[in-house]
Amino acid sequence: MKRGNVLVIGNSGVGKSTLINAVLGDEKAKTGWGTTGTTNRLELYEPENDEIPFRIIDTIGFQPGILQQQRAIQAVKKWSKECAKKAHEDNQINVIWFCVEGTSRKLFPETIKNMIRAASMWASVPVVVVITKSYSVPEREQNIELVHNAFAAQKRHGGNLRKVIPVVAAPYVLNENAFAAPDGISELIETTNSLMPEGFKTAEKDLSKFILNRKRFLSQSVVTTATAAGVVVGAVPIPFSDAVLLTPTEIAEVNAIAKIYGIGKDEKSKQFLKSIVEVGTVGTAAKALISALKAIPGINLGASVINAVIAGVIVAGLGEGSIYAFEQVYLGNKSINDIDWVKKLIESKLSIAVVEKAKPILEKLKDSSDSKAILKTVLELIATVVGKPDKQ
Numbered sequence: 001m002k003r004g005n006v007l008v009i010g011n012s013g014v015g016k017s018t019l020i021n022a023v024l025g026d027e028k029a030k031t032g033w034g035t036t037g038t039t040n041r042l043e044l045y046e047p048e049n050d051e052i053p054f055r056i057i058d059t060i061g062f063q064p065g066i067l068q069q070q071r072a073i074q075a076v077k078k079w080s081k082e083c084a085k086k087a088h089e090d091n092q093i094n095v096i097w098f099c100v101e102g103t104s105r106k107l108f109p110e111t112i113k114n115m116i117r118a119a120s121m122w123a124s125v126p127v128v129v130v131i132t133k134s135y136s137v138p139e140r141e142q143n144i145e146l147v148h149n150a151f152a153a154q155k156r157h158g159g160n161l162r163k164v165i166p167v168v169a170a171p172y173v174l175n176e177n178a179f180a181a182p183d184g185i186s187e188l189i190e191t192t193n194s195l196m197p198e199g200f201k202t203a204e205k206d207l208s209k210f211i212l213n214r215k216r217f218l219s220q221s222v223v224t225t226a227t228a229a230g231v232v233v234g235a236v237p238i239p240f241s242d243a244v245l246l247t248p249t250e251i252a253e254v255n256a257i258a259k260i261y262g263i264g265k266d267e268k269s270k271q272f273l274k275s276i277v278e279v280g281t282v283g284t285a286a287k288a289l290i291s292a293l294k295a296i297p298g299i300n301l302g303a304s305v306i307n308a309v310i311a312g313v314i315v316a317g318l319g320e321g322s323i324y325a326f327e328q329v330y331l332g333n334k335s336i337n338d339i340d341w342v343k344k345l346i347e348s349k350l351s352i353a354v355v356e357k358a359k360p361i362l363e364k365l366k367d368s369s370d371s372k373a374i375l376k377t378v379l380e381l382i383a384t385v386v387g388k389p390d391k392q
Contacts, residue, residue, distance in 0.1 A: 004054040004196045005044075005091060007122075009076070009115050010099030012061030015132040015169060019099065020045060020056050022169040022185050042079050044091070054094070054192060062114045069114055076118035083121075084211050092207055093122045094199030095192050102134035102143055102166060112150055121210050124202035126195045127151075127160045130188060134166030135180040163191050215330070216323065219257045223319030224379065226253035227312045231374050234311025235304045246311055250280040253319050261326035263336065272336040276325065279346040280318050289314065289350050296359055305365060305374065312378030314350060320382060321349035 008016045024047055043058045057079070060072040083092045098115050119125070129147045134140055144164045151161045167184030229249045254276050263269050293310050301309075325342050328334040334341060361381045365373065 002090060003046075004094035004199055005057055006054050006095045006097055006192060007057050007059065007076070007093045007119065008097045008099060009059050009118060010061065010132075011101070011111055012063045014061065014099045014101045016058055016061065016099050018169040019097075019130060019132060019167065020058055022167075022182060023056065023189060024048070024052060042075055052189065054196060057091075057093070059118075062111060073114060073118040077121070080119070080121040081210075083207060084214070089207075092203045093119065093125055094203045095195050096122065096125055096127045096160075097130050097188075097192075098127055099130045099132050100143075100147065102131040102136070102139065109150065109153075112154060116154065122203065122206050123160075123209075124206050125160065126162045126199055126202065128162055128188070128191060128195070129164045130184075131164065131166040132169065133172070134168060134184070135172055140166045162195055165191060212327070212330075215260050216327070218260050219319075219323045219326075222253060222256045222260070223316055223323070224375075226250075226256075226319055227316040227378055227382075228371065228375050230311040230315030231308045231371050231378065235308040235371065235374075246315060247277070247280065249315055250277050250318055253315060254322050257319065257322045257326055261330045263326055263329065268336050272339065272342065275339045275343055276318070276322055276346055279343055279350065280314060293358060296362065301362070301365060308371070308374045309362065309365070309378060309381075312374060313381060316378055316382040317349040318346060321346040 008020060010016055024045060026048065041060065045056045045058065047053075047055065060075050062069050062072050079091065080093065082088045096115075096119055098112075100111070129151070131140070131143050131147070134143065143166065147164045148161070165184050165188050167188060168180050168182050169185065171182060172180040226249055230246055233245055233249060254273055258269070258273055263273070290310050293313070294306060325334070325345055329336060358381055361377055361384065365377055
C-alpha cells in the first residue's frame with residue numbers, strides 16, 4: 001500500500017516542526033523560538049522506516065497580516081492543484097493535522113477559516129486537531145471543548161473533525177525539579193494510521209471533484225466563446241432559414257469540449273460527436289425553436305437582433321448539452337455508443353421550453369443592442385432554462 005500524506009497546518013510558532021520531528025523520530029524539520037515560524041515553503045518529509053506509514057507535509061505558518069496569510073494559503077492551494085497532474089497524484093492530502101497551541105487557551109476563528117481556505121480542495125478529508133504545547137493536564141479538557149465548539153460553528157470541515165489530541169512533542173522544563181514529558185505522540189500516530197483508509201477514499205473523491213469542476217469551467221468558457229461567435233454570425237442580415245452557417249461554429253465548439261473531457265478521435269467517438277452536431281441548427285428541434293422564438297408575442301426587435309439571439313441560444317444550448325453528455329461519458333455513466341440517448345438529450349436542450357422563459361429576458365434588449373448585450377442576454381436565458389451540468 002502506498003504511503004498516505006498528512007498536511008500539517010496552523011499558526012507560525014505553534015510548534016509544527018517540533019511535532020514533525022517527534023513523530024518521525026528524527027531532527028528533519030528545522031525548529032526555532034518565537035512566533036515567526038521557521039518554514040518558508042512546503043516541505044515533504046519521508047519517514048525512514050515502515051513504522052510510520054505516512055509522509056508529512058509541513059506548511060508555511062499563518063502569520064498576522066493579510067499578505068502573509070494569503071501567501072501561506074496560496075502555497076497550500078498550489079500544492080493541492082499540482083496533485084491533479086499525472087506526475088503528482090501521490091502527493092494528495094489524506095489527513096490534516098490542524099495545530100493549535102495549548103498555552104494560548106484560545107482557538108481563534110480566523111485561524112480555522114485560514115485552514116479551511118487553504119485546504120478547500122480537500123473538503124472531505126479527515127481532520128485531527130493537535131493541541132501542541134499542552135503542558136497543563138487540567139486545562140486539556142477545557143481546550144478540547146473549545147476546539148469542538150469552534151469546529152461545530154464551521155459550515156465546512158466542521159463535520160470532518162475526527163479527534164482532538166493534546167501533545168507535548170519535546171520535554172519542557174517547568175522548573176529545576178519538574179518537567180513536562182513528551183506525551184500524545186503515539187496516540188496521534190495510531191489515530192492517523194486508523195484514518196488513512198478513509199483518507200485515501202476521500203482524497204480521491206475530492207481530487208476527482210476538483211478535476212471535474214475544472215473541466216466544467218474550461219468547457220463553459222468554450223461555450224461562452226462559441227456563443228459569442230454564434231451571435232455575430234446570426235446578426236448577419238440573411239434569412240435565418242440559412243442557419244446552417246452556424247454549423248462550423250457548432251463543430252468547433254463540440255470538438256473543443258470533447259477534447260477537454262478526453263473523448264477520442266476513433267470512429268465511434270467521431271460518430272458520437274457527429275450525432276450531437278446533427279441535432280444543432282439543422283435539426284428538427286432547433287428549427288422548431290427558431291420558429292417559436294420568432295413568434296413570441298410582444299417582442300419588437302429587429303430581424304438582426306432576434307436572429308443573433310436565436311443563433312446564440314442554439315450554440316449555447318448545444319454547448320451546455322454537450323458538457324453534460326461528455327461528463328456522463330467521462331464518469332462512466334454513459335458510453336459513446338449511446339447515440340439515441342445523446343440525440344434526445346441535445347434535443348431537450350433545444351426544446352421550445354426555452355420560449356416560456358425567453359420573453360421577460362428578451363424584453364431587456366433593444367433594436368440597437370450590441371453583441372455584448374445580446375451575448376449577456378443569451379447566457380442568462382440559457383442559465384435559466386438549460387442550466388449547468390451539476391444541476392442536471
